[in-house]
Each structure stands twice: as C-alpha cells, then as structure tokens.
Amino acid sequence: MLILWSVIKEVFLPGAAGAVAAIAALKYLSSKFVEQQLSKDLEKHKTELSQRTESLKTQLSIYAHEQNVATSRVDGQKAEAIKNVYSAIRGWINPTTIIISGCPLVNASEENEFQFYSKTAEEAHAAAKKLADVLADHAIYFDEETYRELYEMSIICLEATAYFLRPIRRDIAEGRQVSGSLNAIQIEKNKLSGTWENKLLPINSRMTIKFRAILNISKA
Structure with missing residues (x-):
C-alpha cells in the first residue's frame, strides 16, 4: 500500500x-x-x-475397511459356529437313525444284535452330550429364538438316547438274558423313532433352512 x-x-x-x-x-x-x-x-x-x-x-476409508474386516471376521466366526453345531447335530442323527432302522446284520445272533444296539446307543448318547457342549460354546453367535430351538433339540436328543440306553446298561449291570433285553430295546426303539419323526426331524428341517438362509446358500 x-x-x-x-x-x-x-x-x-x-x-x-x-x-x-x-x-x-x-x-x-x-x-x-x-x-x-x-x-x-x-x-x-x-x-x-x-x-x-x-x-x-x-480416515473414513480406513474406518470402512476396518468395519468390513470386523464384519467379515464376525461373519466367518458365525459360519464356523453354524458348521460346528450342524456337524454335532449330524453326529447325533447318524447313529440314532441307524438304531431306528434296525440291526444291519443279516441272521445276526441275539448277542450280536444286542452288542450292536449297545454300541450304537452309546455313540448316540455321547453325540448328544457333545451337541449340548458345542451349542453352549457357540451360543453367542445365534439369536435368541434360534438358540432356544437348538437348545430344545439338544435336550430332546439327550433324553431320547438316555431313555433308550437305560435298559441296556441296566441289563448289562444285572447280567440279564439277552433275549429279554432285546424285547425292551424294541419297545424303546419304537419310542425313539416316534421322538425323531414327531419332534426332532421337524426341528432339524427348520434349522437346516435357517442355517442356509444365514449363510446365503440356496438349495439346488
């Protein structure tokens, strides 16, 4: 100026x-x-x-990336939880449906038939306990409604196999005749079959559909 x-x-x-x-x-x-x-x-x-x-x-890009990574991590953990729970469910279903279908041995002796049911029932019961444990470990990844239904399923599985296994263990402990044990096994097998068809199969079908939806998997 x-x-x-x-x-x-x-x-x-x-x-x-x-x-x-x-x-x-x-x-x-x-x-x-x-x-x-x-x-x-x-x-x-x-x-x-x-x-x-x-x-x-x-900064926003970094934040968005971090959020995407966090979301992807949670989605991955949820997918892993579903995988583990579904695998545990299948772990129970496999031996249980084998029990329901009956002894696969042709012209098996009563002793072999008894041993078949005893061994398979123990496997099913162990699988039911594992399902309860796996579900408890992954409870945080499921909404309340889904978890409640899965929990109900695990309890039914545990009780159903326990009821089936009870007379087998009792007869083994008391040294009863195998023929008498097979009669009791047949009665419990019919009960187990009814529980599977009327209670567990519907829950399993609903959970399969829900799991597919969460994982965005379309049924072919």
Whole structure:
C-alpha cells in the first residue's frame, strides 16, 4: 500500500484537480488489493479444505475397511459356529437313525444284535452330550429364538438316547438274558423313532433352512 500511495502522489497530486482522481485511484487500487488478498485467502482456504477433505476421506476409508474386516471376521466366526453345531447335530442323527432302522446284520445272533444296539446307543448318547457342549460354546453367535430351538433339540436328543440306553446298561449291570433285553430295546426303539419323526426331524428341517438362509446358500 505504501508503494501504491507513492505512485499516486507522483502521478495524481501535482495538480489540485488531481486530488479527486487520486482519491478515486486510491479507492480503486485498495479495492483491487483487497480482492487480491481475498482471492489468495480463498485459494489458501480451498487448498486447506481440499487437504482436510482428502485426509477425512482417507480416515473414513480406513474406518470402512476396518468395519468390513470386523464384519467379515464376525461373519466367518458365525459360519464356523453354524458348521460346528450342524456337524454335532449330524453326529447325533447318524447313529440314532441307524438304531431306528434296525440291526444291519443279516441272521445276526441275539448277542450280536444286542452288542450292536449297545454300541450304537452309546455313540448316540455321547453325540448328544457333545451337541449340548458345542451349542453352549457357540451360543453367542445365534439369536435368541434360534438358540432356544437348538437348545430344545439338544435336550430332546439327550433324553431320547438316555431313555433308550437305560435298559441296556441296566441289563448289562444285572447280567440279564439277552433275549429279554432285546424285547425292551424294541419297545424303546419304537419310542425313539416316534421322538425323531414327531419332534426332532421337524426341528432339524427348520434349522437346516435357517442355517442356509444365514449363510446365503440356496438349495439346488
């Protein structure tokens, strides 16, 4: 501004008539100076704003990535939980349905038939206990309704195999005749079959559909 004023004095002030022109020139130059300063400030502000925007975008991108990673991790853990629980369910279903279908040995002796049911029932009972444990370990990954239904299923599995196994263990402990044991086994097998058909099979079907939906798997 001092330089501008010196120019004005040399150019416009020698004559009295130049006073008005000098004032006008001063106003004009001052206005231009202010405009230039405002333009510089505006450009500086725009640059700073752009830098801050890019920084914010980077931070948001990092946050979004972290959220995606966290979500993917939870989804992966949930998928693993479903896999483990479903595997435990199948671990119980396999020996149980074998019991229901009957002894696969052709012309088996009563002793062999008894041993078959005893061995398979122990496997089913152990699988039922494992299902209860696996479900408890993965409870956090299921909503309340799903967990309640799975819990009910595990209890039914445990009770059903326990009831079937009880006369077998009792007869072994008391040394009873195998023929009498097979009669009791047949009665319990019919009960087990009814429990499977009327209670457990419907729950298993619902859980399979729900698991497929959670995992976004379409049935072929």
